[in-house]
Amino acid sequence: MAGLDDITNKAKEFLDSGAVKDALSSEQAEGVSDKLLDGVADAAKKVSGGKFDEQIEGARDAADKKVGNE
Template identity: 65%
Template sequence: MAGFDDITKKAQAFLNDDKVKDALKSEKAEDISDKVLDGVADAVNKVTGKKFESQVDGARDTADKAVGNE
């Protein structure tokens, strides 16, 4: 578990860097994240027969708010 803790600390430090924060809030990050999140949501909806479509869409929207500038 010590290795996992070290990786977690490094990831937290990386995500707290101002340059990384700026990159995650850029227009390019928004475009890329939208494509990735839409693709994942579509795949999950296809596999589940849209049984959980509202939950998938809600999770997609929540994740979208965390990345990009919109």
């Protein structure tokens, strides 16, 4: 499993780098993430028949706070 550990550690280093954090906090990232999160939320609502809309919106909003600048 050394290969998997190496990949995991490289991914952690990449995600912890300042450049990645800056990119995720940009205005461009906000616009892209909003469109992506809206699409995923809409698809999940459709699949669930509206049964979990409140939970889906909560998850969407929580994810949105982590990406972008708003």
